[in-house]
Amino acid sequence: MATDLYQLVYVSRSVIEGDEQSYREQIDEILKVSRENNQRDEITGALLCNRRYFAQVLEGGQDVVQDAYERIQCDERHEQTTVLRFRPVPRRDFGEWTMAYEGHDSDALHSFNRLTQESRLKLEELDGLDLVSLLQAHLQAA
Numbered sequence: 001m002a003t004d005l006y007q008l009v010y011v012s013r014s015v016i017e018g019d020e021q022s023y024r025e026q027i028d029e030i031l032k033v034s035r036e037n038n039q040r041d042e043i044t045g046a047l048l049c050n051r052r053y054f055a056q057v058l059e060g061g062q063d064v065v066q067d068a069y070e071r072i073q074c075d076e077r078h079e080q081t082t083v084l085r086f087r088p089v090p091r092r093d094f095g096e097w098t099m100a101y102e103g104h105d106s107d108a109l110h111s112f113n114r115l116t117q118e119s120r121l122k123l124e125e126l127d128g129l130d131l132v133s134l135l136q137a138h139l140q141a142a
């Protein structure tokens with residue numbers, strides 16, 4: 001097993017405000033920077049968000065994933081970042097995506113909305129593996 005490949009899953013509370021257009025612009029900006037940096041660092045993953053929460057999967061070398069998470073954690077566009085899962089994995093689940101995105105009117109988003117409503121909300125009670133499966137199922141179906 002390739003022990004240097006790690007997967008990290010975290011959730012956080014979004015503090016992005018504004019109308020739909022400015023919200024989308026801010027998400028687009030996050031995705032642009034993420035995709036550039038992640039390509040450089042050979043990180044792949046997926047981002048799921050609704051107006052109140054983010055969930056993100058990052059996968060790649062242990063050091064680069066940890067460094068990316070440190071930067072992300074300090075970002076003022078969200079708070080209470082909570083790691084649900086950080087462990088070696090045998091292969092990438094999101095190998096085709098520098099950062100896949102689900103946040104606009106998709107089945108994955110509707111499931112995420114349900115999950116975040118149901119758990120009302122201790123972030124640490126969300127299940128990292130559920131989030132990975134949810135994203136994977138949707139991306140494979142897309």
Ligand SMILES: Cc1cc2nc3c(=O)[nH]c(=O)nc-3n(C[C@H](O)[C@H](O)[C@H](O)COP(=O)(O)O)c2cc1C
Pocket residue numbers: 030033034035037038047054056058068071072073074075077078099
């Ligand atoms: C929800 C969220 C997800 C993010 N995801 C990533 C990411 O996957 N990779 C990344 O490099 N930066 C990500 N960022 C941005 C970082 O917090 C930070 O702004 C960026 O890494 C700084 O890059 P720079 O030093 O090249 O400007 C994310 C930010 C937020 C709020």
